[in-house]
Amino acid sequence: MASPTVSRVRRQLPSSPWLFAAPGLLITGAFILYPFVSTLVNAFTDRRTLIPGEFVGLANFRELLHDDMFWIGLRNSTLYVLGVVPALVVLPLLLALLVQKNIPGITFFRSAFYTPVVASIVVVGLIWVWLLDERGLVNSLLEAIGVGRVGFLSDQWLLLLSAMAVTVWKGLGYYMIIYLAALANVPRELHEAAAVDGAGAVRRFLTVTVPAVRSTMVLVGALSSVAAFKVFSEVYLMAGPSGGPAGEDTTLVMLVQRTGTGLTGRVGYASAISVVVFVVTVALMLLVLRADRKDAS
């Protein structure tokens, strides 16, 4: 239907389509695609910030195998996925069910629950550093109820756990919106049929709601696992640039940032770690999508 128009346009202004696409293509090519390719290339060189570097084959990757810090980073980024993803798949769904019902004031609650998503991660990180401080609000409350003070930010594992909690806290509203959209499309008849059959709220949730939003749960799982593996800001802010006690809370992206920047930055080595990040995130995506296909069949 449209082709005559389009072909006439083409004769009229032959160069204009590229003029339209040029700014976007230029920026994307120069600052996303070219850096991506150069990351892949640099990973096989010993390039440093001020030294061009030479091809070294797999030397960077061999060195990774013996680098304790790399294994710590890989461990923490993996733990992050395992800790954060189940919470971000389940909790926002429950929250969406809570705010789904149109009761007076619900718009206010929805917006309010979205506030942590809007706030910058730096603000969020600093707020929680203050809340979880040895003398902060959480510890004051814990002391008031007789639990006593907990060193959330001084213990290696509690620190990682706290950062995960902050990630979940900040992500709740975002995934809640995704679930709300999915819930709006669940056919009402299914719920009614189940109710007629005598199914209670919990049973209806498990037999009607969950299967109906299953593909959304997979999507949320994929998005949140990729994001969790690449975690940087939360841990950087709460544990400090060096990654907590003895660097034990360093994540892979923190390691990339620490290794690759500065005047002595080892660009080649940091690129090799980046390649590991690429490979794992792609693998995570495939894993989640594959699980989806298997369940569906």
Next chain:
Amino acid sequence: MTVVDKAPSAPARPAAPREPRITDEHGRRVRVWELALRYLLLLGVLALTVGPFLWQLSTSLKGPTEDIFSSPPRFLPADPTVHNYERVADTIPVWDYALNSLKVAAANVVTNCVGAALAGYALARLRYRGRTAATLAFILAMLVPVEGIIIAQFTTMRDLGLNNTLIGVVLPGCVSALNVLLMRNAFLNLPYEIEEAAFVDGANVWQRFLRVAVPSVKGTLAVVAIFAFMGAWDDFLWPLIVLSDPSKFTLTIGLNYLHGTFANDERLVAAGTIIAVAPLIALFACLQRYFFRGVGEGAVKG
């Protein structure tokens, strides 16, 4: 009895003040205890999500003599003061940082709206050799994890001599591939007939783009603008890498610096974070309906 009761009430119903009908998603009335439980849960989540911001606000307003570490905690400042906000400005050039953030965010909004609309239009509405390749380039770019390429982005920026400049902060995200694809979808959903009418009237491609196509996708453009602003205002990792000169810092980097240098004075850090978050919360409050686009429409349909 029943008959007598029903007969007069039927005509009287329209006149009676309508009670707010509180129904669930299936149109059934909600029981009172269930409603109470719901509000209780909502208030609990409200305390968890908004409480930390209020606590930060409260801390920022507490004076130098007030004990901010008291146990049990004091939720309201005994003697509220804005002194801490003045002190932040004495300690770091917080207003300059805010201005830098504003410049970066404003530039990001303009470039993303213009660049994504142009490219999206080219991908959706214009036909030329290489269009599929161009579309593919944007799809690939969208899949590249930014965290993995920051070092190469940094070396690219240094080769261009743009590291440690605000332009360098803006450039990599100034026409995001995701936004281009969003605009492409918006243009694809427009009926061709509208543009054909303009074409018959003698409008060239630029006129059709500016006068017909763009005004029809204002909603998507608004979403692109909001997310471009938030993304730039909130970004941390990239400015941290590209900016080294403290006079060029954006707010997020400045706050991190403030936190690192003056970690002992929580009132100061709190005031800084409130300065950083207040404009965003205000912006969000004004534009919140755009954040929930589609959700409401879906609810009506369902």
